[in-house]
């Protein structure tokens with residue numbers, strides 16, 4: 102596994118770690134960095150239940166924590182959170198849940214995973230390569246309107262229609278199967294766009310990755326299961342890396358932390374769960390030292406909420 106530097110480790114530990122004898126859930130184990138830091142601080146009674154939908158990440162962590170009996174990892178999507186806490190009989194008993202969203206350095210740098218135009222490889226982009234369709238298959242079969250929708254909704258790409266037209270024109274003659282091939286197509290479509298620091302294909306890659314992994318749907322599903330999984334006073338910590346994810350997390354936490362009308366709620370929540378959360382501080386960002394030593398952390402935003410129970414409702 103290529104090294105992945107865990108992001109905002111001390112902030113996550115401050116946010117989550119309230120009881121060294123308790124059970125914690127790491128929903129996105131990745132290289133296992135956050136799990137390892139939690140385990141270092143837990144007693145012999147504490148434990149970490151981890152998940153990742155990437156088989157390589159799961160295999161890596163099984164090796165990394167082979168002698169660690171306080172650690173379990175399951176190959177699954179975090180959208181199965183409730184099923185996992187039920188299986189371990191810890192629903193309602195978890196002291197802290199962590200989501201560290203997005204792609205690990207290992208995934209980004211592995212050419213064969215197809216996440217990045219910096220490494221030429223087959224356009225796959227799936228976290229879990231055993232399900233769903235690869236980016237190449239989706240690009241080969243999807244219609245113009247759907248292409249534009251995905252690029253606009255998940256990439257906030259202003260030149261979505263131009264890029265979509267170009268993709269469709271190219272694929273009539275040549276299948277689009279390589280990361281660098283797609284990058285060149287997008288760069289050509291955006292050749293007249295004002296020059297920016299990031300590669301012009303960045304938003305297109307983000308959009309396709311979010312789409313093939315159903316990332317935003319999975320995140321919404323999983324967040325809705327966190328309250329039931331936590332014990333009263335248990336903490337939810339989410340690190341997101343772009344505004345679409347962060348918006349979902351922010352709205353979810355805010356909606357559950359104040360009085361609201363059902364009409365305004367972006368999620369359907371059982372009435373007995375009001376209010377659900379107490380927000381712990383505002384959004385946190387990595388400090389300048391972390392950004393200097395780990396530039397991939399620069400867009401990270403950490404939000405933390407604590408499970409509330411039996412709070413009187415004010416009208």
Ligand SMILES: C[S@@+](CC[C@H](N)C(=O)[O-])C[C@H]1O[C@@H](n2cnc3c(N)ncnc32)[C@H](O)[C@@H]1O
Nearest residue numbers: 107129131132133134135153154155178179201
């Ligand atoms: C940024 S990495 C996590 C790094 C980790 N916190 C560490 O310190 O090493 C994100 C991980 O989340 C996983 N992931 C993404 N979507 C997921 C999902 N729906 N369910 C489970 N894991 C997911 C990815 O496969 C990746 O390994």
